[in-house]
Amino acid sequence: MRVGVFICHCGNNIAGTVDVARVAEETRKLPGVAYATDYMYTCSEPGQDEIKQAIVREGLNRVVVAACSPRMHELTFRRTVEKAGLNRYFFEMANIREHISWVGEGKEANTQKAIEAVRMAVAKAIRNRPLVSSSFKVNKKVLVIGAGVAGMQAALDCADGGLETIVVERSPSIAGMMARLDKTFPTIDCSICILGPKMVDVAQHERIRLHAYSEIEDVKGYVGNYQVKIRKKPTYVDWKKCTGCGACMEKCPTKNAYDRFNYGVAPTRAINIPFPQAIPKKATIDPEFCRKFTKGKCGVCAKVCPTGAINYEMTDEFVTEEVGAIIVATGYGLLDQAKLPEYGGGRYPDVISGIQYERLLNASGPTAGHIQRPSDGAEPKAVVFVSCAGSRDKSIGVPYCSNFCCMYIAKQAILTSDHIPGSQSYVFYTDIRATGKGYDEFTRRAQEDYGVHYIRGRVSRIYPKGNKMMVKGADTLLGAQVEIEADLVVLATAAVAAPGARELAEKLHISYDTNGFYVESHPKLRPVETNTAGVYLAGAAQGPKDIPASVAQGSAAAAKALSLLSKDMIESDPAISKVNTRACTGCLKCLSTCPFQAIKEETLRDGKRVASVIETVCAGCGVCTATCPCGAIQLEHFTDNQLLAEVNAICRI
Amino acid sequence: MARHVTTSLPGLRIAPYYGCILNRPPKLACFDDPENPISMDRILAAAGVEGADFAFKLECCGAAFGVPKKEMVLRLTAKVLSMAVDAGANCIAVACPLCQQNLDLRQGQVNAALGTSFDIPILYFSQVLGLAYGYSPEALGIQKHIVSPDGLIRNRSPKQVEAGASGNSEEKETA
Numbered sequence: 001m002r003v004g005v006f007i008c009h010c011g012n013n014i015a016g017t018v019d020v021a022r023v024a025e026e027t028r029k030l031p032g033v034a035y036a037t038d039y040m041y042t043c044s045e046p047g048q049d050e051i052k053q054a055i056v057r058e059g060l061n062r063v064v065v066a067a068c069s070p071r072m073h074e075l076t077f078r079r080t081v082e083k084a085g086l087n088r089y090f091f092e093m094a095n096i097r098e099h100i101s102w103v104g105e106g107k108e109a110n111t112q113k114a115i116e117a118v119r120m121a122v123a124k125a126i127r128n129r130p131l132v133s134s135s136f137k138v139n140k141k142v143l144v145i146g147a148g149v150a151g152m153q154a155a156l157d158c159a160d161g162g163l164e165t166i167v168v169e170r171s172p173s174i175a176g177m178m179a180r181l182d183k184t185f186p187t188i189d190c191s192i193c194i195l196g197p198k199m200v201d202v203a204q205h206e207r208i209r210l211h212a213y214s215e216i217e218d219v220k221g222y223v224g225n226y227q228v229k230i231r232k233k234p235t236y237v238d239w240k241k242c243t244g245c246g247a248c249m250e251k252c253p254t255k256n257a258y259d260r261f262n263y264g265v266a267p268t269r270a271i272n273i274p275f276p277q278a279i280p281k282k283a284t285i286d287p288e289f290c291r292k293f294t295k296g297k298c299g300v301c302a303k304v305c306p307t308g309a310i311n312y313e314m315t316d317e318f319v320t321e322e323v324g325a326i327i328v329a330t331g332y333g334l335l336d337q338a339k340l341p342e343y344g345g346g347r348y349p350d351v352i353s354g355i356q357y358e359r360l361l362n363a364s365g366p367t368a369g370h371i372q373r374p375s376d377g378a379e380p381k382a383v384v385f386v387s388c389a390g391s392r393d394k395s396i397g398v399p400y401c402s403n404f405c406c407m408y409i410a411k412q413a414i415l416t417s418d419h420i421p422g423s424q425s426y427v428f429y430t431d432i433r434a435t436g437k438g439y440d441e442f443t444r445r446a447q448e449d450y451g452v453h454y455i456r457g458r459v460s461r462i463y464p465k466g467n468k469m470m471v472k473g474a475d476t477l478l479g480a481q482v483e484i485e486a487d488l489v490v491l492a493t494a495a496v497a498a499p500g501a502r503e504l505a506e507k508l509h510i511s512y513d514t515n516g517f518y519v520e521s522h523p524k525l526r527p528v529e530t531n532t533a534g535v536y537l538a539g540a541a542q543g544p545k546d547i548p549a550s551v552a553q554g555s556a557a558a559a560k561a562l563s564l565l566s567k568d569m570i571e572s573d574p575a576i577s578k579v580n581t582r583a584c585t586g587c588l589k590c591l592s593t594c595p596f597q598a599i600k601e602e603t604l605r606d607g608k609r610v611a612s613v614i615e616t617v618c619a620g621c622g623v624c625t626a627t628c629p630c631g632a633i634q635l636e637h638f639t640d641n642q643l644l645a646e647v648n649a650i651c652r653i
Numbered sequence: 654m655a656r657h658v659t660t661s662l663p664g665l666r667i668a669p670y671y672g673c674i675l676n677r678p679p680k681l682a683c684f685d686d687p688e689n690p691i692s693m694d695r696i697l698a699a700a701g702v703e704g705a706d707f708a709f710k711l712e713c714c715g716a717a718f719g720v721p722k723k724e725m726v727l728r729l730t731a732k733v734l735s736m737a738v739d740a741g742a743n744c745i746a747v748a749c750p751l752c753q754q755n756l757d758l759r760q761g762q763v764n765a766a767l768g769t770s771f772d773i774p775i776l777y778f779s780q781v782l783g784l785a786y787g788y789s790p791e792a793l794g795i796q797k798h799i800v801s802p803d804g805l806i807r808n809r810s811p812k813q814v815e816a817g818a819s820g821n822s823e824e825k826e827t828a
Contacts, residue, residue: 341688463708465739 001126002034004060005118006051007096008042008067014101019111023066023096026115032126034058043073048080055084062086062125066094066118071522087130089574089637094121116650123649127642131574136616138224138570139324141166142561145216145504148176149195149547150539151329152202153554154561158327159207161562166321167202168211168230171260173278175199176331177540180261182361182369184547185411186442192364196277203279212280215500217318219507220597222617223534224324224570234314236285237271241309244273244281248301248310257289259366265352265359265374266366271301271310276364283309325534325561328508328518329554330501332540335390335398335494343389343462343491349374350469351462351489353389354408361415371419373488376467380487383416384471385409385427386459390494392430398494400515403544405492406433410446412490417450426453426484428473436546455482462489495544509596509619510535517543528557532619536560575637576618577625583632584610590624590633599624654699659787661701661812664805667781668707668742669693670733672714672752693778697746700785701812705742709733716755724766730755731763734771744805746778753777757799774802784809 005027009015020038027036035058041047042065054060063081067073070093078088094117104110140163144155147169159165167174178184179199181191202208211230218229237248254270261274270290271283283301291298292312302310334355337346344351350373352360363369373380387409391402406429413425427446432454434440446452457474464470471484497516505512510530511519518541521529528536536557539550564570577598586609591599596619602612611624611633622635631640671690679687690710697704715722715729734756737745747753757775764770775798783793784806795802 341686345689347689463736465708465736 001032001062002058002060003030003032003062003064003122003125004051004054004058005033005036005064005066005122006042006047006054007036007038007114007118008047008065009038009040010067010097010101011041014067014097017101017104017107017110018096018114019107020114022111023114023118027118027122030119030122032062033122034060042067043076048076051077051080052084055081055086060086062090062092062122062128064092064094064118064121064125066096066114066121068097069095069099087132089131090125090128092121092125092128094118119649120646123645124642127639127645128637131636133571133574134615135569135571136224137568138565139226139322140164140565141321141323142325142327142558142565143168143226143228143321143323144327144329146170146176146329146331146539146541147174147202147210147212148329148331148539148550149178149198150331150541150550150554150557151176151327152198153551154327154329154536154538154558155208156198156201156205157555157558158561159205161558163207163562163565165205165208166211166323167208168214168216170213170215171274172213172235172282172284173261173274173280174202174210174212175275175277175279177355178547179275179277180263180355180358180362181408182358182363182365183411183415185407186436186438188411188414192277199277199279210280211319212282213284216504216507219326219509220617221322222596222619223532223564225616226323226326226534228321228323228326230319230321232317232319234316235282236287236290236310236312236314237283238309238311238314239280239282241307242282242305243307244278244283245306246273246283247304247306248283249273251300251304253298253300254289254291257286262359262366263353263356265356285310285312324565325536326508327536327538327554327557327561328504328510328530328541329538329550329557330498330504330541332495332544333498333501335396335496337491337493339396340389340491340493342460343386343489348462348464348469348489350464350487351491353491353493354405354412355493357412357490358408361412361419369419371416371488378467378487379420381420381423382484382486382488383413383423383425384459384469384484384486384489385413385425385492386462386471386489387428387492388430388458388494389491391492393494398496398515400544401433402492402495403433404495404546406431406443407436407439407546409490409492410434410443410452413446413452414450417452424451424453426455426471426486428455428457428459428471430456430458436548457482495540498541501541508532508535510537517541528553528560534564572616573620575635576615576620577613577622577633577635579611579613580632580634581608581610583630584628585630585632586610587629589627589629593623593627595621595623654696654782655701658699658701658785659812660785660809662781662784662806662809664808665744665781666703666705666742667697667744667746667776668705668737668740669697669710669778670707670737670745670747670752670756671710672747672749673711675748677711693746693748696778697781700782702781702785705737705740707737707740707742709736712736714752714755716751719755719759723762726755727759727763727766730759731767731769731771734760734763734773735769737773738771743773744802745773745775746781747775748778760800772800774798774800774805776802 007020007024024036024038081091082088096114142158144167214232217231220227248271252269256267257270259268271285287293359365434443457476459473461472469486475482501516538553538557598617624633676685715726780793
């Protein structure tokens with residue numbers, strides 16, 4: 001055995017707190033080590049050349065690099081040793097940066113720990129076996145979950161790039177949050193006017209198929225070959241027959257249904273088309289309010305429908321789509337106002353959320369664009385905007401900034417001034433976060449040209465007094481308490497994870513953070529990838545973001561999917577589980593613990609029943625190896641022998 | 654609680670005042686919602702008295718500053734009293750002796766200093782409950798209040814028992 005070890009300085013990152021020369025010196029004494037050296041930047045091109053030359057010069061057959069996390073550069077070095085003629089699994093990495101130099105206390109202790117880490121890696125490298133990837137065919141179709149602006153952008157880019165694209169949207173119409181906005185900052189473009197054409201493109205694209213009012217039931221498979229079971233929820237209207245004429249909506253006797261599109265600003269009918277530009281423009285019955293479902297009799301819509309599309313007996317329908325890649329663009333939700341009892345907690349009709357105010361401003365909203373406060377329909381003369389309504393507040397579990405509120409508040413204040421001449425807007429802010437292009441100019445315009453009164457401080461309490469809402473807060477610049485008499489209060493409620501985000505993440509085997517937002521593979525360098533190969537992220541599902549950022553991510557995720565599916569075959573990772581059929585007793589405990597359904601039962605020729613790993617599905621997590629009572633399942637590249645060698649190396653047996 | 658009510662109190666329209674620290678800090682008090690408590694509202698409802706929707710149920714009345722900053726206390730007390738009157742209440746219910754003492758004792762001082770004319774009795778919620786249970790005002794110490802509630806409780810009368818009324822209230826309790 002001839003192991004070569006390369007200790008990286010990583011500039012001062014490692015060499016600053018670890019005596020790398022001594023680590024190399026100690027390593028040379030280990031059995032099996034033929035060569036050990038330290039190097040300034042091992043990952044640099046000359047650094048990699050040094051490894052390749054040493055392999056040839058010293059006749060090395062195993063390579064260990066002690067540097068950063070394998071998540072950073074393992075793949076880099078595997079390719080390096082492969083270029084020099086070694087099997088890529090003869091490479092082993094010791095993490096002496098994240099685990100030691102960045103966190104350790106004192107150079108001596110760090111150096112000692114680094115020596116041990118290298119000893120472990122050497123012990124494992126000696127026992128590493130050559131592994132070879134197999135390749136498999138990919139399905140050149142992509143699934144986009146969520147048809148807000150990010151999902152639509154991703155779908156259009158994928159479809160334009162030649163991929164068959166399937167779009168699944170949970171609501172009756174595509175469009176997402178952007179369709180609810182009146183105007184967009186900082187250009188005051190009409191939101192639906194710029195989104196509408198994109199929606200039509202999605203609907204009419206020859207390579208896009210849409211499942212509206214549908215949810216993901218189940219995801220099986222692996223990169224390149226996912227099987228996705230989609231649940232089409234019952235609309236109680238046969239969409240093949242529905243022409244979107246709206247006669248049912250006009251005649252429906254239930255006039256108090258909750259309007260999900262308008263966030264309850266005004267009631268709607270139990271059967272409705274959510275908004276004029278809806279795609280598909282089809283009616284859906286809300287069984288929570290429909291009298292046919294709540295009381296058992298009515299049937300007015302069935303009588304008036306000219307095409308006989310109403311079907312109260314409709315049930316869930318399931319379809320399975322096979323795709324090679326998945327783009328998750330499920331967007332965000334809004335904090336429930338009940339979590340803000342000091343602001344009325346949803347008890348006062350004239351304290352509304354920002355998205356509700358968008359609907360009041362919007363010409364196709366319930367008030368036809370006339371700002372009328374909910375309690376008495378009066379036109380407000382004084383409007384108070386409360387930023388950070390929940391955001392940046394650890395006490396209610398939203399420690400983060402919701403990203404876009406500062407900007408939309410400035411926009412709404414400007415629009416208020418346009419809609420109601422002589423009105424006065426006030427903004428309570430924590431900080432004005434206007435970092436995008438043209439954003440700071442925009443918030444200044446609100447203050448300087450439109451006379452919006454910005455007050456730095458938080459609101460402590462909102463309470464009614466007569467027909468006014470009193471807003472009490474601090475002005476931290478004046479060091480005084482202020483109280484403002486408002487006709488209407490708009491809360492910039494925090495952006496939170498979309499309802500059901502966690503459940504979907506579990507179906508997709510992707511991770512989410514403590515706030516329920518999906519976690520990207522690397523915060524800087526892999527912003528739209530997840531740690532599950534073939535699953536990509538776009539838009540606010542990953543964290544609150546505004547329209548341009550969502551669109552950019554939609555395109556980025558599409559580019560990733562296109563590049564993955566541009567190949568006909570992809571290589572599988574050979575570091576997966578393998579069953580030793582002679583040791584397997586067929587208890588099949590592994591079958592029930594495998595989180596990926598990658599194990600099946602198999603009967604050998606002699607009639608013995610054993611577990612068998614489906615190679616392409618196995619993700620190499622190792623749960624089965626810990627489950628197996630007789631050690632019959634081993635995870636390649638992490639076998640018991642390899643791991644025990646590492647343990648022995650630091651326990652000095 | 655509703656089951657034992659024997660007397661109706663049609664004259665009362667009560668604003669429940671919890672004061673600033675009955676339920677705060679939330680982690681120490683471990684009692685009711687820190688921003689919108691409703692336990693006293695529910696007790697008064699069970700006693701069968703009409704409640705007022707009172708936005709200042711937690712507003713500070715300043716009682717603790719009675720000696721060093723009396724002007725401030727008068728101002729804060731006036732705000733609490735005036736909000737109760739604006740909410741249509743003719744009486745305030747409290748749970749704390751300091752609240753009671755401050756709102757009751759200082760009403761005259763508030764009126765003298767700010768030119769107001771508050772005349773709103775401050776009862777303990779337990780006194781309201783006692784009245785509803787048929788105790789005499791004397792037994793409840795009501796004659797000791799500075800602002801007299803006599804006028805408000807004069808027309809109290811034995812509760813009319815409607816058929817199934819108690820059954821209904823029980824249902825509400827369990828619900």
